Amino acid sequence: MQNSIALVVATRNKGKTSEIRELLKDFPIEIKNLDDFGPIPQVEEDGDTFDENAYKKASFTARILGYPALADDSGLLVDALDGAPGVYSARYAGENATDEERYAKILQEIKGKTNRKAAFECVISIAVPTGPALTYEARCEGVIAEQPSGSNGFGYDPIFYYPELKKTFAELTQEEKNSVSHRGKAFREVQEEFDKILIWIRQNMPVQEKFICSED
Numbered sequence: 001m002q003n004s005i006a007l008v009v010a011t012r013n014k015g016k017t018s019e020i021r022e023l024l025k026d027f028p029i030e031i032k033n034l035d036d037f038g039p040i041p042q043v044e045e046d047g048d049t050f051d052e053n054a055y056k057k058a059s060f061t062a063r064i065l066g067y068p069a070l071a072d073d074s075g076l077l078v079d080a081l082d083g084a085p086g087v088y089s090a091r092y093a094g095e096n097a098t099d100e101e102r103y104a105k106i107l108q109e110i111k112g113k114t115n116r117k118a119a120f121e122c123v124i125s126i127a128v129p130t131g132p133a134l135t136y137e138a139r140c141e142g143v144i145a146e147q148p149s150g151s152n153g154f155g156y157d158p159i160f161y162y163p164e165l166k167k168t169f170a171e172l173t174q175e176e177k178n179s180v181s182h183r184g185k186a187f188r189e190v191q192e193e194f195d196k197i198l199i200w201i202r203q204n205m206p207v208q209e210k211f212i213c214s215e216d
């Protein structure tokens with residue numbers, strides 16, 4: 001039997017975790033969540049870009065846990081709000097606000113505007129404990145709906161209308177969303193390069209024993 005690599009998915013967002021697990025399900029790796037470990041400090045996401053924050057989350061987690069780690073930093077960019085909420089998407093209506101409060105704020109702010117174009121962006125960083133990382137990014141364009149609709153997904157999905165499927169992201173199944181979303185597109189690139197990524201991880205990991213699990 002071949003040995004497989006363990007990879008920690010460094011996110012505390014349950015909606016993302018579920019999508020990422022689905023997107024990685026056919027990969028020959030053992031996926032670990034942050035919950036598989038004891039409490040670890042939270043990274044401050046104070047970067048100005050998705051790239052910076054994705055790298056911070058992945059490299060911090062890899063360094064603390066000693067495993068290769070994958071992080072996703074993503075967000076919604078609304079044209080009429082000059083690209084807001086962008087990197088502040090998770091805390092746009094305050095640290096403890098609910099998803100409903102966040103998207104209600106957007107709907108309120110763009111009330112009456114004719115340009116309702118928006119996009120989701122996603123940057124994936126795969127890092128090893130010594131610091132180097134690989135980056136993948138993608139974008140998905142849509143428009144902000146007049147009112148929320150649908151109960152699937154997470155975050156701003158109920159107000160993100162995807163014209164090609166004539167539905168909001170929250171009206172799509174997880175499989176449908178992954179087939180067109182920013183996250184799905186970025187993971188498709190990961191998938192295409194997967195053999196190279198595995199070689200890169202093996203070459204860059206300092207202690208081989210810790211992250212290689214034997215399959216039986």
Ligand SMILES: O=c1[nH]c(=O)c2ncn([C@@H]3O[C@H](COP(=O)(O)OP(=O)(O)OP(=O)(O)O)[C@@H](O)[C@H]3O)c2[nH]1
Binds near residue numbers: 012045074183
């Ligand atoms: O409707 C949505 N559908 C999506 O597909 C999506 N992807 C990202 N987002 C929003 O952007 C924030 C990311 O911020 P973020 O990357 O810092 O993640 P997070 O703080 O939620 O978790 P973590 O991964 O940092 O632990 C999230 O909280 C959401 O508000 C999405 N909203």
Ligand SMILES: [Mg+2]
Binds near residue numbers: 045090
């Ligand atoms: Mg975050």
